[in-house]
Amino acid sequence: MSVRAEQYAAEVIVREQLSPHLVRVVLDVPTFASTGIPDEWVGLVVPGQFQSRYYTVRSYEDGRLTLDVVVHETGLVTEWAARTEIVGETVTITEPKGSFELPPGAGWLMLVGDLTALPAMARIATETDLPVRIWAEVPDVDELTDYLPASAEVTWLAGTGNGLAATVEGLDWSEGEGYFWMAGESAQMRAIRKHLMRERRLSSHAYDVMGYWRASAGRRPRAVDPGPIYRAGKAAGLSDEEIWENYDRAVER
Ligand SMILES: Cc1cc2nc3c(=O)[nH]c(=O)nc-3n(C[C@H](O)[C@H](O)[C@H](O)COP(=O)(O)OP(=O)(O)OC[C@H]3O[C@@H](n4cnc5c(N)ncnc54)[C@H](O)[C@@H]3O)c2cc1C
Numbered sequence: 542m543s544v545r546a547e548q549y550a551a552e553v554i555v556r557e558q559l560s561p562h563l564v565r566v567v568l569d570v571p572t573f574a575s576t577g578i579p580d581e582w583v584g585l586v587v588p589g590q591f592q593s594r595y596y597t598v599r600s601y602e603d604g605r606l607t608l609d610v611v612v613h614e615t616g617l618v619t620e621w622a623a624r625t626e627i628v629g630e631t632v633t634i635t636e637p638k639g640s641f642e643l644p645p646g647a648g649w650l651m652l653v654g655d656l657t658a659l660p661a662m663a664r665i666a667t668e669t670d671l672p673v674r675i676w677a678e679v680p681d682v683d684e685l686t687d688y689l690p691a692s693a694e695v696t697w698l699a700g701t702g703n704g705l706a707a708t709v710e711g712l713d714w715s716e717g718e719g720y721f722w723m724a725g726e727s728a729q730m731r732a733i734r735k736h737l738m739r740e741r742r743l744s745s746h747a748y749d750v751m752g753y754w755r756a757s758a759g760r761r762p763r764a765v766d767p768g769p770i771y772r773a774g775k776a777a778g779l780s781d782e783e784i785w786e787n788y789d790r791a792v793e794r
Pocket of ligand 1: 657767
């Protein structure tokens with residue numbers, strides 16, 4: 542039996558600059574098998590590299606897989622995606638994994654994130670019938686106003702993700718049972734998990750908080766596949782919050 546995870550070779554068929562900070566990359570992957578989980582992600586290996594970075598499947602339709610890549614200062618993928626001539630190049634995609642798990646009885650969704658979380662928040666909001674409130678912290682609040690579905694109530698906040706913990710601490714929480722989903726810079730996410738556990742006393746099934754990237758002073762953080770950690774955590778009966786804490790620790794090691 543092969544234990545090797547499925548990988549797909551994918552050709553870049555479209556590159557579109559959605560905003561100064563976000564580049565859309567559409568890949569031709571006819572045999573891709575989506576999990577259907579709305580925050581699913583894949584590993585992306587760009588030409589000339591061996592290490593992968595993780596990106597949300599913004600959509601998969603008619604064999605075309607769309608990723609929206611944040612263009613920041615330096616990095617393997619960001620520097621690749623910033624080049625206008627990537628159309629026609631072949632990249633590698635790993636099999637998708639997802640973490641969003643709506644508890645039975647949830648009557649609303651609250652989604653919070655920075656630019657890296659926008660693709661997942663857009664897909665989650667598009668694919669649910671529940672009322673959705675979104676808080677999105679982006680470098681320029683006028684830049685991506687059409688990106689999120691009109692059905693969601695959206696609050697745009699200016700910043701690079703460092704204000705998210707303070708935002709969540711000040712939120713006016715929806716009444717009744719719901720689901721809180723959040724992703725962004727890891728230190729902010731750690732602070733929020735503590736807040737949700739200690740102050741809001743939420744059940745671990747009522748939220749999902751994921752560190753998507755780590756701000757580093759000089760040292761390049763490790764890219765760690767969330768997939769195996771997530772699967773091992775689930776198999777061990779850990780809550781999502783414990784699993785994502787294990788993930789944060791692995792990234793920092
Ligand atoms: C499950 C999951 C889903 C994700 N989905 C998306 C997505 O849809 N779109 C997306 O753009 N990202 C997404 N990310 C985040 C993305 O994987 C990281 O931002 C990744 O580090 C980018 O790789 P890179 O090669 O550009 O930079 P790296 O080589 O990893 O890092 C180089 C330097 O850039 C810094 N850095 C990394 N990311 C950022 C950033 N966003 N802003 C500012 N500085 C940064 C690092 O601290 C480091 O110093 C996701 C991450 C996870 C775990």
